Amino acid sequence: MGRTSKDKRDVYYRLAKENGWRARSAFKLLQLDEEFHLFQGVTRAVDLCAAPGSWSQVLSQKIGVQGSGHVVAVDLQAMAPLPGVLQIQGDITQLSTAKEIIQHFEGCPADLVVCDGAPDVTGLHDVDEYMQAQLLLAALNIATHVLKPGGCFVAKIFRGRDVTLIYSQLRVFFSSVLCAKPRSSRNSSIEAFAVCQGYDPPEGFLPDLTKPLLDHSYDPDFNQLDGPTRIIVPFVTCGDLSAYDSDRSYPLDLEDGSEYKYTPPTQPPISPPYQEACTLKKKGRLAKEIRPQDCPISTVDTLSQ
Numbered sequence: 001m002g003r004t005s006k007d008k009r010d011v012y013y014r015l016a017k018e019n020g021w022r023a024r025s026a027f028k029l030l031q032l033d034e035e036f037h038l039f040q041g042v043t044r045a046v047d048l049c050a051a052p053g054s055w056s057q058v059l060s061q062k063i064g065v066q067g068s069g070h071v072v073a074v075d076l077q078a079m080a081p082l083p084g085v086l087q088i089q090g091d092i093t094q095l096s097t098a099k100e101i102i103q104h105f106e107g108c109p110a111d112l113v114v115c116d117g118a119p120d121v122t123g124l125h126d127v128d129e130y131m132q133a134q135l136l137l138a139a140l141n142i143a144t145h146v147l148k149p150g151g152c153f154v155a156k157i158f159r160g161r162d163v164t165l166i167y168s169q170l171r172v173f174f175s176s177v178l179c180a181k182p183r184s185s186r187n188s189s190i191e192a193f194a195v196c197q198g199y200d201p202p203e204g205f206l207p208d209l210t211k212p213l214l215d216h217s218y219d220p221d222f223n224q225l226d227g228p229t230r231i232i233v234p235f236v237t238c239g240d241l242s243a244y245d246s247d248r249s250y251p252l253d254l255e256d257g258s259e260y261k262y263t264p265p266t267q268p269p270i271s272p273p274y275q276e277a278c279t280l281k282k283k284g285r286l287a288k289e290i291r292p293q294d295c296p297i298s299t300v301d302t303l304s305q
């Protein structure tokens with residue numbers, strides 16, 4: 001497969017490189033903003049699960065470049081520096097990370113918290129959806145510590161079986177909750193974004209990161225409730241309808257007639273978790289580790305000689 005094939009298959013991947021974005025996800029945030037004007041009046045923003053940093057790039061360009069806005073980016077992975085973005089390498093499920101964010105804002109609350117977090121996908125849909133939901137709830141939990149009343153929270157959501165339970169949870173904290181699908185998010189993916197506006201926690205609510213917002217002992221049938229307890233949120237597609245379709249392949253010839261030229265990625269990830277596997281694969285050494293306890297006795301004897 002040539003290096004141009006991904007450019008053909010994924011127009012947003014190609015455009016991201018040509019426009020200097022670190023990842024194609026930048027277009028998702030830009031298209032969400034087209035619909036919801038997320039950055040209006042925002043001076044403090046938190047980007048949770050930020051690496052390699054395309055959402056932080058968007059945030060820094062939209063609110064941080066003049067030096068008046070503040071952007072804090074958090075990820076488990078290291079991220080190349082970005083002007084106007086303060087980085088925390090940490091886990092969003094940890095209290096210590098929330099404390100660090102609060103410290104960086106010197107006690108001032110944020111206007112906007114975004115989270116494009118994704119766990120490592122296993123391919124087991126139920127497990128993946130569960131993990132995604134937990135990550136979203138961890139993001140919401142941190143948001144309850146740092147968001148100003150009336151503030152906005154945007155987070156990646158998987159529209160799986162239990163999604164109405166998440167909407168119910170979000171509606172406890174926000175006056176408006178919508179599910180949005182930007183044009184740059186593939187139709188074939190269950191990915192969408194919860195856009196939650198008007199942060200308004202219940203009276204007497206005290207943010208507490210030691211407690212998960214979703215009670216693990218909940219009755220699985222809760223989600224099946226109907227009537228007034230079942231929350232159905234509006235679904236909005238966003239991005240100009242004339243924008244590129246993320247499920248289509250486009251020819252490499254540019255519309256303005258200029259010749260296609262391959263553009264390398266803007267900023268390859270710093271030590272991504274898959275790097276070791278790639279190196280081992282190149283050397284033909286990507287074999288499963290053989291542990292003595294997996295081997296029959298006779299093989300163990302042979303191996304240890």
Ligand code: SAM
Pocket residue numbers: 022023025026048049050051052053054055056074075076077090091092093116117118119120135
């Ligand atoms: N929005 C990013 C961008 O535009 O470049 C892309 C985010 S990427 C899809 C998902 C990120 O979630 C990964 O970098 C991963 O390390 C991060 N992540 C997953 N679980 C996390 C956790 N518990 N704490 C912090 N980051 C996490």
